[in-house]
Amino acid sequence: xxxxxxxxxxxxxxxxxxxxxxxxxxxxxxxxxxxxxxxxxxxxxxxxxxxxxxxxxxxxxxxxxxxxxxxxxxxxxxxxxxxxxxxxxxxxxxxxxxxxxxxxxxxxxxxxxxxxxxxxxxxxxxxxxxxxxxxxxxxxxxxxxxxxxxxxxxxxxxxxxxxxxxxxxxxxxxxxxxxxxxxxxxxxxxxxxxxxxxxxxxxxxxxxxxxxxxxxxxxxxxxxxxxxxxxxxxxxxxxxxxxxxxxxxxxxxxxxxxxxxxxxxxxxxxxxxxxxxxxxxxxxxxxxxxxxxxxxxxxxxxxxxxxxxxxxxxxxxxxxxxxxxxxxxxxxxxxxxxxxxxxxxxxxxxxxxxxxxxxxxxxxxxxxxxxxxxxxxxxxxxxxxxxxxxxxxxxxxxxxxxxxxxxxxxxxxxxxxx
Ligand code: EPU
Numbered sequence: 049x050x051x052x053x054x055x056x057x058x059x060x061x062x063x064x065x066x067x068x069x070x071x072x073x074x075x076x077x078x079x080x081x082x083x084x085x086x087x088x089x090x091x092x093x094x095x096x097x098x099x100x101x102x103x104x105x106x107x108x109x110x111x112x113x114x115x116x117x118x119x120x121x122x123x124x125x126x127x128x129x130x131x132x133x134x135x136x137x138x139x140x141x142x143x144x145x146x147x148x149x150x151x152x153x154x155x156x157x158x159x160x161x162x163x164x165x166x167x168x169x170x171x172x173x174x175x176x177x178x179x180x181x182x183x184x185x186x187x188x189x190x191x192x193x194x195x196x197x198x199x200x201x202x203x204x205x206x207x208x209x210x211x212x213x214x215x216x217x218x219x220x221x222x223x224x225x226x227x228x229x230x231x232x233x234x235x236x237x238x239x240x241x242x243x244x245x246x247x248x249x250x251x252x253x254x255x256x257x258x259x260x261x262x263x264x265x266x267x268x269x270x271x272x273x274x275x276x277x278x279x280x281x282x283x284x285x286x287x288x289x290x291x292x293x294x295x296x297x298x299x300x301x302x303x304x305x306x307x308x309x310x311x312x313x314x315x316x317x318x319x320x321x322x323x324x325x326x327x328x329x330x331x332x333x334x335x336x337x338x339x340x341x342x343x344x345x346x347x348x349x350x351x352x353x354x355x356x357x358x359x360x361x362x363x364x365x366x367x368x369x370x371x372x373x374x375x376x377x378x379x380x381x382x383x384x385x386x387x388x389x390x391x392x393x394x395x396x397x398x399x400x401x402x403x404x405x406x407x408x409x410x411x412x413x414x415x416x417x418x419x420x421x422x423x424x425x426x427x428x429x430x431x432x433x434x435x436x437x438x439x440x441x442x443x444x445x446x447x448x449x450x451x452x453x454x455x456x457x458x459x460x461x462x463x464x465x466x
Pocket of ligand 1: 071074168169171172209211212213235352353376377418419446
């Protein structure tokens with residue numbers, strides 16, 4: 049298996065163009081199932097997860113082509129309603145085909161995703177929501193077998209807690225349902241706004257974009273879409289935090305500064321300056337790093353997808369930092385790996401107490417999930433000596449050309465093929 053090898057201690061200097069967001073691209077690709085015809089998606093990152101999602105669509109009868117970062121997907125030939133275990137087990141977001149398949153084919157058989165490294169991650173909110181829209185389902189050999197007679201029926205759905213993919217799934221089902229659907233306590237992540245824009249562009253009638261209440265007036269048909277994927281706020285945040293750890297000065301282009309309100313406040317308090325300018329961000333650290341506390345929350349709170357990276361950053365401060373994870377029950381897998389680099393971190397339930405020691409030392413470490421891997425890259429960039437990260441296929445799932453982008457701004461990093 050490939051490794052990433054990093055020689056730490058080289059500040060970052062220059063400009064990085066941010067790619068489209070993985071977690072926006074995945075639901076947009078699924079939404080193409082809602083209407084036959086060629087759909088055009090721009091700014092689509094070339095990731096293992098986007099390729100897996102395209103393989104899934106292909107298995108359902110769709111065809112696609114890529115020209116640079118533009119994808120054309122034709123779902124006219126849709127002829128299958130089963131998302132197989134082989135595909136779903138490698139990427140939980142595959143469950144996002146459930147809503148579109150039920151809306152277009154009145155039937156969907158989707159493998160249950162099972163557990164994952166960061167928590168149990170059930171899909172009960174998705175299934176309860178569809179049940180309220182008139183869908184029957186049963187579990188058959190590890191598959192959710194769901195069907196509805198004719199169109200789904202609009203209903204009022206209230207989530208116990210805001211779930212990103214459950215909001216997206218129900219939204220994609222409800223746009224073609226009979227009558228009105230209201231989603232209360234909807235997730236407000238910007239990637240959902242991107243999906244609302246795509247669906248409204250296809251002829252759907254959705255109000256409440258960006259709020260926790262979405263009102264959907266069902267329509268009978270949609271037309272093919274043309275949409276641009278929003279910039280990846282988690283990739284953006286990862287580079288901002290990297291500069292905090294190693295120092296230097298970076299400009300991030302093609303990003304949306306409005307998407308990370310909670311991160312700038314924390315970075316500012318830690319001594320990392322971020323300046324916003326239209327679709328660019330400038331980041332630099334010229335003062336010693338200060339310890340800050342963070343608590344992950346649904347948007348616009350501090351994103352769980354940046355918790356691991358922020359923890360790596362805090363290892364380089366000289367103070368105490370309390371990091372509380374409220375979204376997933378097992379998202380501290382990076383702690384044991386950071387220990388191997390000399391970090392002083394104690395876990396107490398949902399919190400981690402980081403005692404910043406001012407630095408880390410390079411070591412062989414293992415990536416355990418996507419964002420944990422990004423935290424190890426940040427730790428390696430700023431640590432003394434050499435860090436070797438194995439199991440880098442996790443990084444390939446969600447970061448577009450991470451090694452290339454970092455090496456072009458002064459990092460000493462390369463990928464070592466197995
Ligand atoms: N939950 C349930 N039942 C459900 C759905 C969710 O109990 O049916 C719980 C989850 O277990 C979790 C909480 O609700 O405790 C919120 O999870 P959510 O459903 O919002 O997560 P998700 O939709 O599965 C997306 C992102 C994740 C990101 C989370 C939180 C995609 C494809 N994935 O997951 O991204 O961490 O929202 O923001 O959008 C990543 O990119 O590395 C990643 C894990």
